[in-house]
Amino acid sequence: xxxxxxxxxxxxxxxxxxxxxxxxxxxxxxxxxxxxxxxxxxxxxxxxxxxxxxxxxxxxxxxxxxxxxxxxxxxxxxxxxxxxxxxxxxxxxxxxxxxxxxxxxxxxxxxxxxxxxxxxxxxxxxxxxxxxxxxxxxxxxxxx
Amino acid sequence: xxxxxxxxxxxxxxxxxxxxxxxxxxxxxxxxxxxxxxxxxxxxxxxxxxxxxxxxxxxxxxxxxxxxxxxxxxxxxxxxxxxxxxxxxxxxxxxxxxxxxxxxxxxxxxxxxxxxxxxxxxxxxxxxxxxxxxxxxxxxxxxxxxxxxxxxxxxxxxxxxxxxxxxxxxxxxxxxxxxxxxxxxxxxxxxxxxxxxxxxxxxxxxxxxxxxxxxxxxxxxxxxxxxxxxxxxxxxxxxxxxxxxxxxxxxxxxxxxxxxxxxxxxxxxxxxxxxxxxxxxxxxxxxxxxxxxxxxxxxxxxxxxxxxxxxxxxxxxxxxxxxxxxxxxxxxxxxxxxxxxxxxxxxxxxxxxxxxxxxxxxxxxxxxxxxxxxxxxxxxxxxxxxxxxxxxxxxxxxxxxxxxxxxxxxxxxxxxxxxxxxxxxxxxxxxxxx
Numbered sequence: 001x002x003x004x005x006x007x008x009x010x011x012x013x014x015x016x017x018x019x020x021x022x023x024x025x026x027x028x029x030x031x032x033x034x035x036x037x038x039x040x041x042x043x044x045x046x047x048x049x050x051x052x053x054x055x056x057x058x059x060x061x062x063x064x065x066x067x068x069x070x071x072x073x074x075x076x077x078x079x080x081x082x083x084x085x086x087x088x089x090x091x092x093x094x095x096x097x098x099x100x101x102x103x104x105x106x107x108x109x110x111x112x113x114x115x116x117x118x119x120x121x122x123x124x125x126x127x128x129x130x131x132x133x134x135x136x137x138x139x140x141x142x143x144x
Numbered sequence: 145x146x147x148x149x150x151x152x153x154x155x156x157x158x159x160x161x162x163x164x165x166x167x168x169x170x171x172x173x174x175x176x177x178x179x180x181x182x183x184x185x186x187x188x189x190x191x192x193x194x195x196x197x198x199x200x201x202x203x204x205x206x207x208x209x210x211x212x213x214x215x216x217x218x219x220x221x222x223x224x225x226x227x228x229x230x231x232x233x234x235x236x237x238x239x240x241x242x243x244x245x246x247x248x249x250x251x252x253x254x255x256x257x258x259x260x261x262x263x264x265x266x267x268x269x270x271x272x273x274x275x276x277x278x279x280x281x282x283x284x285x286x287x288x289x290x291x292x293x294x295x296x297x298x299x300x301x302x303x304x305x306x307x308x309x310x311x312x313x314x315x316x317x318x319x320x321x322x323x324x325x326x327x328x329x330x331x332x333x334x335x336x337x338x339x340x341x342x343x344x345x346x347x348x349x350x351x352x353x354x355x356x357x358x359x360x361x362x363x364x365x366x367x368x369x370x371x372x373x374x375x376x377x378x379x380x381x382x383x384x385x386x387x388x389x390x391x392x393x394x395x396x397x398x399x400x401x402x403x404x405x406x407x408x409x410x411x412x413x414x415x416x417x418x419x420x421x422x423x424x425x426x427x428x429x430x431x432x433x434x435x436x437x438x439x440x441x442x443x444x445x446x447x448x449x450x451x452x453x454x455x456x457x458x459x460x461x462x463x464x465x466x467x468x469x470x471x472x473x474x475x476x477x478x479x480x481x482x483x484x485x486x487x488x489x490x491x492x493x494x495x496x497x498x499x500x501x502x503x504x505x506x507x508x509x510x511x512x513x514x515x516x517x518x519x520x521x522x523x524x525x526x527x528x529x530x531x532x533x534x535x536x537x538x539x540x541x542x543x544x545x546x547x548x549x550x551x552x553x554x555x556x557x558x559x560x561x562x563x564x565x566x567x568x569x570x571x572x573x574x575x576x577x578x
Contacts, residue, residue, distance in 0.1 A: 007527035009520065011557050037529045041554045046527055063525045063558060096528055114527065 001134035002068035002118050004052055009063040010036070010043040020045060020062060027051075027058035032138070033112055035099035046099070048112060048138060069114045070121055071133040076102055076109040084111060087128045093121045145272075147459065149265040149297065150258065153405050154460050158453075161404050161461065166199040168433035169408065173197040173206070175224065176439050182221040183209070183441060200408055203431055204419050209443045214244045214384060223247055224439045235283040236383045246383050247437035253292065255434065259381075259389030259403045260293025266394045266401075266458070267352040267377040269323050271298030274349075276321035278312055278330065279357065281305040285387025286357050290325040293389065299323065306330060309337050320349040328360035328368060328376075332499055333563045335371030345373030354379050356388050359468060359486045363493030365397075378467060384443055385430050391465050396457050399464035406433055409463060410442070411451050425450050428465065448475075476573065478505055479512045481548045485570045488551075491542050492518060500561045503551075506574040513552070516543070520555040 010016045017036065024031060034047040048071070049055045056064055074080040081100065088095065096114040103110055110133075115121045122132045148154045156164075174194040176183050186207040187193065196205055214222065223230075224247075232248040248256070269275065275294040279286030287305055294301040302321060304312055312334060315321065324331065331353055338348065350372055356379035368376045380400050381388035390407055391400035402409050407430050411420045414427040428445045432438075447468040456464065470484035477483070489499055502517045524535050536553045544550040562569075 005527065007525075009525055009557055011560065039529055039533065041556070042532075044527055044529060044532070061559075063520065063522050065522070065525050065527055067527045096530075 001132065002122065003048065003071045003112075003133055003135050003138050005067045005069040005112065005114075006047055006049060006052060006055055007065045007067060008045040008047075008059055010045050012038065012040065012042050017043070017045065020059065023058045023062075024049065024055055027054045029054050029058065033099065033101045033110065035097075035112075037097065046097075050139070052135075067114065068118050069112050070118060070125070071110055071112050071138065072125060072130055073103070073133060073137075074109050074111065074130070076107050080109065081111060084113075084125065084130055087125055087130065088113075088115065088121055091120065091124045093117055093124070145268070145270050146265055149262040154262060154401075154462065156405075156461055158461060162200070164405050165408055165433060168405075169200050169203060169431070170194075170197060172431075172433050172435070172439055173441065175436075176441055179224045180222055180439070182213070182217045183207075186213075203408060203410065203442065206431075206442050208417060208429070209440055211244065211384075211444075211446070218243070219245050222438060222440065225249060225436050230437045232288075233283075234285045234288070234383050234387060244384060246386070248386070249436040252386065252435055252437045255406055256289060256386040256389060257292030257296050259386070259392075259406065260289045260379075261296035262293075262403065263354055263377070263379050263389050263392030264290070264293050264297045264299065264323065266392055266460075267323065267354050267375070268395075269294075269297050269299055269352070273297075273299040273322045274302065274320055275299035275323040275325065276302040276304055276312070276316055278304045278306050278324065278326040278334075279388075280307075285381065285383050286325075286327070289381070289387040289389055290354065294323075294325075309334060313338060313341065313343075316348055316350070317343075322349050323352050323354065324350055324372070324374070325354045325379075327357050328355040328364055329358060329499070329563075331355050331368045331372065331376070332364065335368060336498075339371065345371060348373065350374045352377060354392075356380055359470060359474065359484075361486050361490045361493065362467075363490050364499050367493060367499060380465065380468075382445060384438075384440060384445075385432060386435070386438075390430065394456060394458035394460055398456075399452060399466050401456070401460045401462040401464055402451075404462045406435075407431070408433055409451060409465065411449070412444075414444075414446075414448070422451055422453060425469065428468070474571070476503075476505055476571065478514050479549050483514075483547050483549070487546050488516060488543065489570075491539070491546050495539050495542055496524070497521065497539070498558075500559075500563070501570065502561055503571045504574065505571070512575070514549065515554060516551045517554045517556050517561060519558050519561055521558060 030050040032048045037044045094116040098113050100111040177194045190207045192205050229249050230247045231250050236244045277290045281287030353374050353376045365376045377393040379388045379392045381390040391402040393400050410429040411426040420426045428447045430443050431441050449468045450466040452464045498519050500519050504515045506513045540553050
């Protein structure tokens with residue numbers, strides 16, 4: 001089951017990332033993973049948060065979009081990411097972007113994948129013994 | 145409901161209008177020659193006397209007046225009567241240089257307000273209506289012009305002036321405004337603010353809006369009509385010729401009827417000054433026919449438009465002017481190409497962007513740079529950079545095919561481009577060309 005990623009439009013100016021993060025933090029939300037894609041004029045802040053609704057309220061004045069992405073839990077060892085990517089490659093699933101982070105427990109790591117065919121990717125990952133996480137899992141795993 | 149404010153004159157035959165114009169022009173030229181030394185000098189230099197002007201056909205013999213003349217003659221050089229006969233002054237914003245002040249006698253105010261009343265009735269206004277005037281009041285002509293017109297029609301007039309949008313909306317909803325008068329950019333902003341407060345277009349009682357004082361496009365008209373749930377009418381005027389109401393739109397929305405009993409319009413070639421035949425695009429020139437305080441003969445407006453005498457379904461017989469294609473002062477020449485902000489606005493609205501934008505022109509290493517800052521919308525926002533860039537590229541392509549040159553597009557966050565409560569500042573030209 002896919003998880004929900006929030007993307008926020010950031011103008012390319014000093015302080016916008018700080019202000020956005022501050023607004024989320026002030027709402028009592030924990031950002032568990034984030035990446036920023038930047039262009040000349042703007043950035044796209046993508047994040048996995050502990051509370052989606054609270055975050056959307058905190059960012060009412062910012063453009064925010066929900067996107068289903070795939071999150072996979074893996075061992076924090078060399079070759080773990082390669083294994084996942086190989087599964088997707090074999091089935092011709094295209095990856096739009098990816099970011100990874102280590103978990104709160106030693107030896108844990110997570111990878112967030114935005115792919116062109118979310119359902120298919122989930123299916124084949126599960127078939128190959130790498131189940132994807134759900135929003136519920138994220139809460140459980142990440143809100144410790 | 146009345147269809148016309150002054151039906152006899154608004155639907156008069158061509159012959160009747162010409163007769164009125166011919167009688168008035170002879171008197172007006174004589175009056176100016178006798179009372180305005182500045183213009184008398186111009187006529188003397190050209191070798192024209194009042195006796196040479198026997199009808200409107202002779203207007204082409206008269207010298208032109210330009211904004212430069214008005215500045216040179218500031219403040220009293222073009223005054224047509226003793227100050228003691230004048231009751232009011234209005235002034236241009238002065239953003240393009242020295243201010244121009246115009247003087248009004250009570251007679252001038254009356255005929256100006258009549259013109260505005262004609263515009264309000266043409267937009268469906270009557271004494272049953274609540275007319276919210278949110279043009280600026282003060283030196284700017286917009287507020288007092290429509291205010292006076294609204295009184296003449298007998299509307300319940302809300303003299304809001306511009307700004308304080310929350311209060312505008314509160315009065316609009318609480319007092320049931322049915323007609324709104326303001327700049328089109330402010331109308332768009334009010335529409336946006338209403339939606340933000342959770343109002344639907346059908347929640348307000350507005351039926352018509354009378355918008356002018358800045359250039360706007362058909363696309364923007366549709367946008368405003370949709371967001372406010374109204375029919376949007378254009379109105380034209382300039383401080384120099386009294387203010388709004390020189391020309392106004394009827395329900396046909398295909399151009400603005402010029403009040404020909406007070407203003408004689410010509411279209412000239414802006415380069416040669418030659419009068420162009422009906423239907424050709426050129427610079428609009430106005431001659432006042434019965435002004436006392438600030439009579440202007442052959443004033444060059446710098447507005448580029450077309451005149452049409454095609455019969456109008458509304459029954460009005462006065463000549464129609466097209467929406468100005470742009471002011472020759474608004475026109476930018478970028479890399480040798482003529483660009484009007486109105487063209488840019490049209491592309492933005494067609495491509496689904498809001499009509500809030502800023503154009504920045506500069507010159508770097510002897511080459512013009514051309515940047516457009518555009519507000520993105522939640523609909524087009526994507527988590528993928530490639531999608532966003534594809535959107536920018538599509539907009540850039542649409543701009544290129546409309547303008548002939550491609551601007552750099554910069555997407556900015558919604559509501560970050562400054563909203564205007566009066567005339568919107570769309571263009572920042574940093575080039576030092578003068």
